[in-house]
Amino acid sequence: MFKSTKKQISIFIGILSLGIFAGFLFIAISTQLQVKNLVTKSIENKAEVLEKTIELHSKTLTTFCFDYTYWDEMSKFVDKPDSNWAKVNIESAMLTFETDYAWVYTPTMDLVYSYSSKSEEQLNGLPFDRETLIKITSDKFSSFFINSGSYVIEIHGSPIQPSDDLKRETEALGYFFIGRKWDRNYIEQLEDFTNSQITLDIYLNSAIKAKSDKNKDLTSIKILRGWDNVPVAHLITTFGLDTYSSIKKQNAPIYFLGIIFFALFTIAFVILIILWVNKPINLIFDALKNKDERKLNQLSERKDDFGSLASLVHNSFEQQKKLTQEITDRQQAESQLRMLSKAIDQSPDSIIITNTKGEIEFCNTAVMKISGFEREEIIGSTPKIFSSGRKTREEYQELWHTITSGKIWEGEFLNKKKNGDLYWESTTISPVTNSQGKITHYLAIRKDITEQKMMTRELIKAKERAEESDRLKSAFLANMSHEIRTPMNSIMGFASLLPDEDSKDIMAQYATIIYKNSEQLVNIIDGIVLYSKLQTHQLSFNPTTFEVQRLLNELRNMFKTSDNYSSITLFFDTPTETHDAITTDYEKLKQILYNIISNAFKYTHEGEIHVGYSYKENSTCEFYVSDTGIGIPKSDITRIFERFYRGSNVNESTVRGTGIGLSIVKELVELMGGTIWAESHTEDFGHIRGSKFSFKIPV
Structure with missing residues (x-):
């Protein structure tokens, strides 16, 4: 009896619920389709009206620009600008065509005329460099927008050509650009034409899609693009949609009656389920869920299907407890054994x-x-x-x-x-x-560490061989330096005696060349030996206490004797706050500054070189050497301290060197516990105008 009644009730309620649901679904889908079609058509119509309005306004600018560039008088104006002629012919026409800006350029993109309807908003030329203007005029007739901060300007441009060039194929004699300001006044004109609300978003914050907001207003967005097709601003147009409200009012009674009917049906259905089916089923479900068989005691006394079901559930509880425990114990043991066995064996x-x-x-x-x-x-x-x-x-x-x-x-x-x-x-x-x-x-x-042992043994042997090789190489370079310096000192000594102050003959010039090249060779040898000692860790840090001014005076005297740099002035800057003395390695600091200053002289043809220092926190001192030379390209800044690396802008035939000077400087600075870096100064157009080397060491 229970099963039959339950089945009949379930079938009846299911069919009734399905019919109600289908009716509501049909009404909802129909309404949504109507609204969707209305929204789509409204957006398309309104957007088309706005597009046509903007197109008509822009066409006047195109006509103005086209007509005034197909004119011999305009080409003459490019060669000989005449403000009176411009006032009569250009500025008066701007009032007729409702334009705000005008610019005239030569074929080489030099500005010859600029005018704004409002003097306080004067734009002295288009905000582009020469290369960009050339790209813009590659198309004969250009149209784009520019962002001026609080508004955008619609720009139209055309090449200036003779009147008899019917096909406009001759080379441009100049270029004529006109602009219309899209400010609030112009936006209000568009609003009047389209019966809508328009916002100009010059910060590009709007999502690029049409949408309907919560107030049922439709939003359309037009992208205003620059000369390179990159978005400059968004023109956001909001249209009212009154039809949506009317549809909503028409369907409101249907929805209301349907909701009431469905609510009454649901209440009746819930009461029926609670009285006939839900209560005993909930007791069984609670007992199964909470594994509490005491909840089945009252139900087990019933003589119907639910009583029989409660007794079966009660008996299954006991069997399930035993079976679950056995299965759980066995699975855990087997899983642990399998896992342990695989882990150990693998x-x-x-x-x-x-x-x-x-x-x-x-x-x-x-x-x-x-x-x-x-x-x-x-x-x-x-x-x-x-x-x-x-x-x-x-x-x-x-x-x-x-x-x-x-x-x-x-x-x-x-x-x-x-x-x-x-x-x-x-x-x-x-x-x-x-x-x-x-x-x-x-x-x-x-x-098994056999390979590690062998590798360690080989590494130790290789390290010993490398250290021995470095020692032999360093000793060889030191011996060669001594052997080469001995005859070079003799050559330099005798070469310095050959010329006298009054001698200007060819022998004196040759002697001077011999002396300078010998001196350069000795410096190269000393640099190679110093670099070798740094690589083999044969140099140690020997700090002493001395005055910085004493070191700077010695450097000044070293470079003062050279007559190779008459067009360069060397300055030694002294900080306002000075200390009596610093404690660091005097000779290594002198070598660092000497190498950097020598580099500055080498890559500076004329101008100034500044050497200075300042005291920093944590007992450190920062030194710097700046010049007005050829500088360092940005691509070379990160590699300038690498061994044997020379800048990409260095002329190998005029600037000589080994490429290890700055590498030696970096290793000496790090040996003294400091850091070094380089900077490059550039002009607005990217022309390098000088370099600055700075390093900081503890003192």
Whole structure:
């Protein structure tokens, strides 16, 4: 009886619910389609009206620009600008065509005329460089927008050509641009034409799509683009949609009656389910969900289907408890065993388990793979099967004492494979205890480190060979420096005696050339030797206390004697706050500044070189050398301190050098615990005008 009644009620309620749902769904879909079509058509119509309005306004600018560039008088105006002619012919026409700006350019993009209807908004030419203007005029007739901050300007341009050039194929004699300001006044004109609200978004914050807002107003967005097709601003147009409200009012009664009917039906359905079906089913569900069979006691006394079902559920509880516990225990045990077995057997490290007598009871695959022994040969034997005989008896006693006392032993073994090959293993042996804390087994985890040992040995040998090679190379360079400097000193000495103050003959010039080139060669040799010592770590940091001014005076005297830089002035800047002395390596600091100043002279043809310093926090001092030379391209800044690297803008034939000067400077600064960096100064158009090297050291 219960099953039959429940089935009939379910079928009736299901059919009724399906019919009501289908009716509501049909009404909702029909309404949505009407609204969607209305929205789509409204957006299209309104957007088309706005587009036509803007197109008509823009066409006047196009006509103005086209007519005035197809005129011999305009080409004459480009050659000989005449303000009176412009006032009569251009400025008066601007009032007629409702334009706000006008510009006239020569074929080479030089501005010859600029006019604004409002003097306070004068734009002295289009805001583009020459290259951009050339790109813009590559198309004969251009039209685009520019952003001027609070509004945008619609620009139209055309080449100026003779009147007899009917096809406009001759070379342009100039270019004529006109502009119309899209400010609030112009926007209001568009609003009057289109009966809508228009906003000019020059910050490009609007989403690029048409949409309907919560007030049922439609929004359309037109993109205003620049000369390169990049968006400059958005023209956001909002249209009212009154029809939507009328549709909503028409459908409101239908929705209201449907909701009332569906609510009454739902209430009746819920009451029926609660009285006939839901209450006993909820009792059974609660009992199953909470696993509480006490909730079934009252229901079990009933003589209907629910009573029988409650008794079956009650009996199943008892069986489920036993079965669930057995399955859970078995699954956990099997899962742990499988996981442990796979982890141990697939481990790349050798794993051995022995009993307390040292007899091997288990070994994984890695043991057999590394040693070459079969599992049958290993199981039952002791770890002596792998012994190479290289470990002493005392070492084994110490190992055994450690693990039998419950501690972990770690160390290395030189073992022997079945074929006699020796191999190294890093081994960890730990005791395994039972629940009473008694040791029952020992676990050994061994890792093959043969390759690491060999690599370490080879690295040590290679390091020793490299160090020996560096020492020999450094000694060779030092000896060669001494051997070369001895004859060079003689050459320089005698070369300095050949010319006298009154001699201007060719021999005196040759002697001077010999002396200068010899001096340059000696400096190169000294640099190479210094670089070699830095690479082999033969230089040490020797700090002394001295006055910075003493060092600067010595540098001033070193460069004062040179007559090669008569067109360059060397300045030594002194900070306003000076200290009596600093503590650092005097000779290395002098070498650093000498190298940087020499570089500045080398790459500066004329101008100034400034050398200075300032005291910083944390007991540091920052030195700098700036020049007005050829500078450093941005692409070279990060590589300028690399060994043998020379800038991409250096003329190899006129500027000589080894390319290690700045590398030596960087290593000396780092040896003194400091840091160094370089900067490049550029003009507006990217022409490099000088460089500045700065370094900071602790003092």
